[in-house]
Amino acid sequence: MARAAASACTEAAGVRMAAPTTSHRKALARRRQQLMQAAGDGSILILPAAPERIRSRDTHYPYRQDSDFWYLTGCAEPDAVLVLVPGRKHGEAILFCRERDPEREGWDGPRLGPDGAVELLGMDDAYPISDIDDILPGLLEGRRRVHYHLGRDADFDLTLIGWLNRVRAQARQGAQPPQEFLELGHLLDEMRLFKSADEIELMQRAADISVDAHRAAMRAARAGIHEYELQAELERVFRMHDAQPAYASIVGAGANACVLHYRENNAKSRDGDLVLIDAGAEYRGYAADITRTFPVNGRFRKEQRALHDLVCAAQAAALAQARPGAAYEAGHDAAVATLTEGLLSLGLLKGRLEAAIARGDYKRFYRHKTGHWLGLDVHDVGEYRIDGESRLLEPGMVFTLEPGLYIPSDDASVPAKWRGIGIRIEDDVLVTADGHRVLTGALERSADEVEGLMASAAA
Numbered sequence: 001m002a003r004a005a006a007s008a009c010t011e012a013a014g015v016r017m018a019a020p021t022t023s024h025r026k027a028l029a030r031r032r033q034q035l036m037q038a039a040g041d042g043s044i045l046i047l048p049a050a051p052e053r054i055r056s057r058d059t060h061y062p063y064r065q066d067s068d069f070w071y072l073t074g075c076a077e078p079d080a081v082l083v084l085v086p087g088r089k090h091g092e093a094i095l096f097c098r099e100r101d102p103e104r105e106g107w108d109g110p111r112l113g114p115d116g117a118v119e120l121l122g123m124d125d126a127y128p129i130s131d132i133d134d135i136l137p138g139l140l141e142g143r144r145r146v147h148y149h150l151g152r153d154a155d156f157d158l159t160l161i162g163w164l165n166r167v168r169a170q171a172r173q174g175a176q177p178p179q180e181f182l183e184l185g186h187l188l189d190e191m192r193l194f195k196s197a198d199e200i201e202l203m204q205r206a207a208d209i210s211v212d213a214h215r216a217a218m219r220a221a222r223a224g225i226h227e228y229e230l231q232a233e234l235e236r237v238f239r240m241h242d243a244q245p246a247y248a249s250i251v252g253a254g255a256n257a258c259v260l261h262y263r264e265n266n267a268k269s270r271d272g273d274l275v276l277i278d279a280g281a282e283y284r285g286y287a288a289d290i291t292r293t294f295p296v297n298g299r300f301r302k303e304q305r306a307l308h309d310l311v312c313a314a315q316a317a318a319l320a321q322a323r324p325g326a327a328y329e330a331g332h333d334a335a336v337a338t339l340t341e342g343l344l345s346l347g348l349l350k351g352r353l354e355a356a357i358a359r360g361d362y363k364r365f366y367r368h369k370t371g372h373w374l375g376l377d378v379h380d381v382g383e384y385r386i387d388g389e390s391r392l393l394e395p396g397m398v399f400t401l402e403p404g405l406y407i408p409s410d411d412a413s414v415p416a417k418w419r420g421i422g423i424r425i426e427d428d429v430l431v432t433a434d435g436h437r438v439l440t441g442a443l444e445r446s447a448d449e450v451e452g453l454m455a456s457a458a459a
Contacts, residue, residue, distance in 0.1 A: 020074045025122040027198055028074050031191065032093050035072070036086040038187045042144040045084040045184060046136075048156050052078045067376035068149070068188055070285050074121055077112055079129050085139055091124025094139070099128045137166045142176050147184040185381065192375060193382035194396035199286065199375070200430060203398060206243065206283035207428055207439040210290050213237035214277060214443055217251075218450065219457035221296050223271035227251040230277065231265050238281045246287035247378045249279035253296065255409040257422025260368060269296045274304055276422055280378065287378040289400050290440050291426035298454035300447050303417045307405050308447050310342035311423050314403035315445075318370050322393065322401070322429050322436040329390035332370040335403040339366055348407075348414055365407055371400040374428055393431045398439070402426030 020028070039045055050066035065076045073082055073095065080097040100113040114126035127135055140146070140163055150157060167177040195203065213234045220233045231251045238244055252262040253269040257276035269275060273296045280288035293308060295301075300308060317338040318331035340362045343349040349361050356362070373380035375398060385391060404424030411419055428439040444453045 020120060023198070024074060025120075027196065028072065029093075029122050032072055032084060034191060035187060036084050036092060038191075039084075039086060039145070039147050041087050043086055043147055044140060044143040044145070044178070045082075045147040046160065047072065047082045047084075047149070047184065048153060049075070049078050049080040049082075051153065051155075065285075067285070067381075068184070068192075071188075071192060071376060073123075075112060075117070081129065081132060081136075083136070083139055085143070088139075093122075093124045095121065095123045095126045096129045096132045096135075097126060099130070133163070137163045140164060140178060141167050141170075143178050145180045145182055146178045147182050147187065149184050150181055189381035189383070192380065193373065194394070195375060195398055195430070196396075200396075200398075202284045202286045203288065203375070203428070203430075204439050206246070206281050206286050206288040207290075208442070209238060209241045209243050209281040209283060210279070210288040211440055211443040212241070213279065213281065214290055214292050215453065217277055218292070218294050218444075218454055221269075221275060221294065221298070221454065223273075223297050224269060225296065226268050227253055227256070227265040227275075230275065231279075234277065234279050241281070241283070243281035243283040246280045246282035246289065250277065250291075251279070252276045252422065255420040255422070257293065257424075258406040258408055258420065259422075260406070271297050272301065273297075274300075274421060274423065276424055278424065278426065285376050287374060287376070287380075288428055288440065289374055289378050289402075289426060290428070290443060291402055291404075291424040292443065292445070292450070293423040293425065294450045294454065298451060298458060300451065304421055304423075305447050306346060307407075307418075307421055307423050308425075310339065310346075311403050311405055311425050312446055313342065314338040314370075315401055315425050315427070318401045318403065319427075319429065319436070319438070322431060324393055324395055324431060324433065324435075326393050327390040328384055328393055328399075331401060335370045335401075336362055336366070339403060339405065343405075348418060365405050366403070367406070368402075368404070370403050371426075371429075374398045374400055395431050395433045397431045398428060399431075400426055400428055 047069055049069050052063055053061045055061045069082060077097060083094040085092050095117040097117055098111050100111050105111055114128060117123045117126035164177060167175050216237050217230045217233045231249050234249055235245055248263055250262050251265045252259060253267055253275045254273040256262050256267055257274055274293050275296050276293045278291040280290050314335040317334040321330040321334050336357060340357050341353055349356055373382045383391060402424055406422045407414060407418045409420035425445060430437045430439055444450050
């Protein structure tokens with residue numbers, strides 16, 4: 001019965017997948033054990049599933065599991081709580097989840113149930129979520145430290161405080177309530193920052209799907225096409241491969257490409273426009289993140305190519321810094337130097353290189369950093385600085401490199417031929433023992449490569 005309900009956990013709306021394999025269950029168990037070892041004896045770790053969100057009346061937004069909860073459980077159901085109790089004799093990993101309910105399962109699909117949590121996910125013990133108020137205070141008693149994401153879910157914060165107060169109320173009878181609350185992310189974020197071989201395999205699959213989707217959009221492009229038509233082509237490919245958008249796809253034609261988080265995607269392209277597409281697939285919970293900029297008619301004009309070549313050069317300069325032991329911020333610094341030098345050469349900035357960089361002159365046309373961590377979240381967890389200094393890259397880290405240039409259409413201080421051009425080029429990079437690997441490197445990047453791909457589609 002439990003195995004038949006595997007899809008309750010793994011095919012719930014949001015992250016969809018087959019029942020966890022033996023190797024995946026072992027990986028989940030290793031993560032939980034590693035986290036408990038880091039927390040130490042005397043701790044208790046509490047992590048609720050993401051709540052469902054109402055979209056309107058009795059319809060919900062598509063459900064997406066909390067990334068930390070998914071990382072430790074492999075369960076995509078709402079109404080669940082993971083509790084880790086290091087050293088507990090009767091089992092350290094406990095899951096509270098929904099009971100099997102044929103009536104509700106007829107409406108919403110099968111549920112895991114407590115038996116399924118033990119059999120399929122490798123939990124030491126599991127209970128109905130309806131019993132958590134009776135059981136959780138007893139698990140808190142005698143524990144010195146609570147590791148929890150305080151402030152992430154206000155309703156659950158109050159629930160947890162209520163359980164804690166019940167233990168405190170028994171102090172005269174000898175109950176020992178926890179004395180410390182510690183941020184769970186302090187331990188868990190560092191774990192998630194370093195990807196295992198299995199995680200890298202999933203991220204490579206997400207990257208490969210995303211590459212196919214971007215190519216499909218480039219091949220479909222033509223003067224007069226709407227942004228949403230290109231978005232539809234992208235996301236069609238995602239869904240063909242059992243993936244979904246990792247974030248809201250950005251498809252900006254013409255001056256819309258200068259809006260960093262453009263989201264309307266409803267404009268009609270014009271002949272001569274560039275189209276910037278920032279989109280990535282999420283596969284088995286893991287995100288890809290790619291940006292490409294291409295001419296809707298298949299041919300860059302002179303000024304567009306000049307800026308596109310410059311952004312490509314900036315990305316190459318940043319990529320050259322992607323190796324173990326290099327400072328994470330070195331990539332951004334290299335991109336800034338390349339972009340500033342190019343903007344000076346093109347006459348879009350004035351002055352000397354060192355002074356222009358020091359003044360931040362480039363920020364007129366380049367307003368963001370050159371990348372971010374990538375994993376279960378498209379802007380993944382992990383510190384960028386340690387003790388005030390840029391952290392050093394290590395094998396297993398994955399991040400994006402995404403330099404760009406954005407010339408506002410109303411910037412009268414630059415010649416008209418440059419105005420309204422927005423370009424970003426973004427790829428996903430894995431740090432390896434001897435350098436790096438570009439997970440999205442198969443996708444055409446240079447102006448010549450992009451034009452070649454689009455010409456072959458038109459032939």
